[in-house]
């Protein structure tokens with residue numbers, strides 16, 4: 001398989017609700033969509049959500065990274081699937097960012113599967129499930145405003161964004177318990193907002209509230225502080241790495257430091273399906289359970305890729321995302337891949353599909369968003 005043309009597009013689609021957490025506050029999505037065309041005429045798409053506070057990447061850095069490998073991409077011939085794997089997992093991670101890799105990887109896998117007529121899930125040794133259950137992620141915000149939106153979904157588990165203010169967090173936890181019911185397990189995501197002292201106090205209090213998981217309590221550089229929580233409280237509550245977990249090397253480091261007892265894998269920050277699977281397998285080898293996370297504003301491309309991953313990684317503790325046009329004002333395809341009000345996606349939509357199974361429409365990718373604040377040109381072509 002040989003690449004004939006690549007183009008990169010910056011998607012900034014308005015969201016129906018503002019998505020705020022302790023290290024970000026967004027009203028629009030912020031995704032990269034990569035469109036790939038092969039010599040044989042196959043058209044495929046990849047997506048990533050570069051986040052400065054996770055991998056240090058942005059749309060501009062992804063564009064720059066992909067521009068640095070542009071020549072070799074046009075010269076390269078992918079003779080086998082192993083060629084793609086080798087390039088994505090062992091060559092590129094030393095040279096470009098993980099979100100940049102993700103957007104390219106998803107497009108390459110999509111193209112390979114379509115062009116060779118091989119089912120991606122079968123190729124990777126997975127199996128389509130009957131249903132994929134998603135859990136809710138609740139951003140900061142006025143509960144009165146959020147309630148009518150989130151209470152429509154039958155989430156069997158929810159995650160609340162929290163901050164360094166314990167009383168505020170406890171109040172929001174109680175409000176969410178009132179909305180979802182006391183039997184729905186609740187996780188919290190700190191997005192690195194705690195210092196060590198705050199972390200100790202809040203962890204004890206949150207365990208009393210039966211919180212099941214604390215995600216990324218400290219700055220990603222502070223493995224030691226997270227390891228302390230894991231060693232002392234990990235029996236009562238999962239301590240999960242998110243922003244700390246980006247490359248395969250970071251996963252090795254977290255394991256070596258005993259920093260956490262749960263991984264939040266996200267395709268975008270972990271370099272796509274193949275790199276994420278390497279981390280998942282490493283975690284399994286060390287007895288660390290994983291869940292699939294998502295960045296706000298993911299389109300159907302990343303949701304579909306998440307379903308592929310979940311079809312291979314069969315014991316994920318939770319799946320997040322899949323909000324589609326419940327969150328975005330529009331998607332990149334006419335029939336978005338997204339959860340229903342039972343917070344599920346049916347596996348049947350994956351059956352008999354080649355590629356990621358998303359029918360992306362160029363018009364929807366190329367469409368510029370009419371928002372005054374957007375300064376960037378929303379689309380670049382690499383050649």
Ligand SMILES: [Mg+2]
Nearest residue numbers: 189215216242
């Ligand atoms: Mg997180």
